Amino acid sequence: MTTTLTFPVLLRLIDERSSAFRAVVASAPSLDVQVPTCPEWTLFDLAQHIGEGRRAWAATVAAGPAPAKSAAEGAPAAPREREAVPTWLAESTGQLLDALREAGPDRGCWTWWGASQSPQTCGAVARHQLQQLAVHTYDAQVTVGAPEPLPDEVALDGVEEFLSTCVATTSAWPHKPTAFDFHATEGHSWRLTVDGDGARSTRISAPGTTPVAAADEGPNAAGVSVRGTASELVLFVYDRIPADSLQIEGDAGLFDLLRTWDPEE
Secondary structure (H helix, E strand, O other): OOOOOOHHHHHHHHHHHHHHHHHHHHHOOOOOOEEOOEEEEEHHHHHHHHHHHHHHHHHHHHHOOOOOOOOOOOOOOOOOOOOOHHHHHHHHHHHHHHHHHHHOOOOEOOOOOOOOOOOOEHHHHHHHHHHHHHHHHHHHHHHOOOOOOOOHHHHHHHHHHHHHHHHOEOOOOOOOOEEEEEEEOOOOEEEEEEEOOEEEEEEEOOOOOOOOOOHHHOOOOOOEEEEEOHHHHHHHHOOOOOHHHOEEEEOOHHHHHHHHOOOOO
């Protein structure tokens, strides 16, 4: 499934979310505060994850289809001084962006999502990296008491990116076949169908418009549907906000089954 965002836009948004993350780190009174949405981490741990992770993906992109060697070898460790962390983070994001620009969107790249609907390309890596940075920027904002919604263009691509990359699989769904509908108040909708063939995501027409789904996957076929802003939907699927933050119709317990499902690769 292809993104609605062009490769240059993805790179621009990665840079913007990285800048927003660094701004939070720079404003924090301490890096030792706990991150409420990642309770096992402090803000320093989150910043370290962001920096080291972007360096690792930069090395992976540069390696092409072959798995990359560890980017940690010879790389500078995350500084403990709060004043130095933003510079280190900017260098980490810069390495990722440089690697992506050099490779281009269509070059093959090792990824962990081989069984999903997302291609194993540098463009798909950029798309996922944007969502990782966006959600973790929200985590950092929550930590300092200043959470903000994800930017619209990031969030609208984020719902589909999550479903096609993190959920889609060819492993059989072990329960009764069903479907999950996700409706963004901005006018976009997606369906995740789960059955013996696995899980797959499709775009569907928003409620009140002419259905584009097949007859057996019509607008009333979903076992559960969730409605909210695109930002709320992304934060919900990443377990950042509770279900009662959105409008849910149907069997809400299906989300528990989906979250505890561990498909075999």
